[in-house]
Amino acid sequence: xQGDDINLFDILPAIRLNAADGGFFLDNGxxxxxxxxxPDNFGKQNVGCYRMQVKGPRKINIFTVPVHHAAIHLGKAExxxxxxxxxxxxxxxxxxxxxxxxxxxxxxxx
Numbered sequence: 043x044q045g046d047d048i049n050l051f052d053i054l055p056a057i058r059l060n061a062a063d064g065g066f067f068l069d070n071g072x073x074x075x076x077x078x079x080x081p082d083n084f085g086k087q088n089v090g091c092y093r094m095q096v097k098g099p100r101k102i103n104i105f106t107v108p109v110h111h112a113a114i115h116l117g118k119a120e121x122x123x124x125x126x127x128x129x130x131x132x133x134x135x136x137x138x139x140x141x142x143x144x145x146x147x148x149x150x151x152x
Contacts, residue, residue: 057069068102074129085150090106
């Protein structure tokens, strides 16, 4: 699918996690990103579990806090006026979630 044919509400397992949630969320997904200043450096690759809300047919909001590595990647891309390529993985082996939540140094690949 491409362009207007994409409707994330139809293809993703988005659910309301809590009765008072303002929308639909992806649960137990992992987000993979790389430092946009050094994208070929595998050591600066990040895998993290972030709260992700499906905001529209082709839009997902990923909540990060400033100290998270994905937030650092996003900040660098925004400062350059660029998008940050990211990959969202679903249906992961449990070890992915464990590693995604394990604190590593910025230049240690998860």
